[in-house]
Ligand code: SF4
């Protein structure tokens with residue numbers, strides 16, 4: 001049981017009209033059962049109504065409350081304040097996205113990437129409606145069900161150095177989504193999707209990065225930040241606290257950024273196990289195996 005009464009939140013502010021950005025510190029009451037989102041809501045309701053951020057469900061379902069919390073992509077409705085005692089808790093918009101205002105990011109490009117992999121059932125020819133549904137066995141459903149669990153929270157894009165370095169890369173969630181439809185017994189669009197998966201925007205982008213271990217996780221992320229001009233300008237102030245930024249040589253930082261990617265894309269990277277650089281390499285190689293695209297290379 002903590003004896004702490006209050007905790008400080010250092011919250012990123014960005015005003016698109018003036019172009020100014022800064023961190024603003026708010027002292028909020030501490031409650032053991034509060035998550036970061038509760039603290040933000042407390043600020044919004046009681047201290048500063050101008051603070052802007054997204055949230056909806058408060059239960060890890062809608063995917064709208066993703067932010068960087070002390071340097072890591074988190075669902076703020078699942079990140080308990082007690083994990084950050086005694087504070088401060090630094091809250092920023094997700095990395096690798098343009099910032100619209102304060103903690104709100106622009107995810108138009110993310111949606112375009114999802115759309116680009118044709119995330120719908122593609123049929124060479126439709127059967128007449130009167131013939132009924134396309135039936136599936138439980139086993140056929142089980143084959144792709146795990147790939148349907150994405151809540152589009154974009155944490156994997158904030159954690160992914162390849163997304164940061166190459167904004168054209170379709171990214172982990174879009175790859176998982178493509179895979180979901182490729183595995184669906186009703187679908188016949190796999191060849192069409194391979195066109196994007198095999199393009200310069202697709203899986204080989206990631207492969208080329210992870211073919212450079214052991215430096216990928218710690219060296220690539222600062223480079224990733226440089227690809228987004230406004231993000232970079234806005235975030236230089238954050239380098240002291242982030243596991244990104246200045247601490248490229250800090251090897252202890254790497255497992256965290258990697259862990260997020262592993263958590264969220266483990267469905268695809270089935271053979272990841274070691275949590276080391278070889279593991280990173282092998283799991284992305286597995287992605288290629290899993291998508292069965294080697295033969296098309
Ligand atoms: S794959 Fe996971 S981390 Fe990425 S958007 Fe979907 S739910 Fe979020």
Ligand code: FES
Nearest residue numbers: 058062063065077
């Ligand atoms: S508010 Fe919906 S996932 Fe956090």
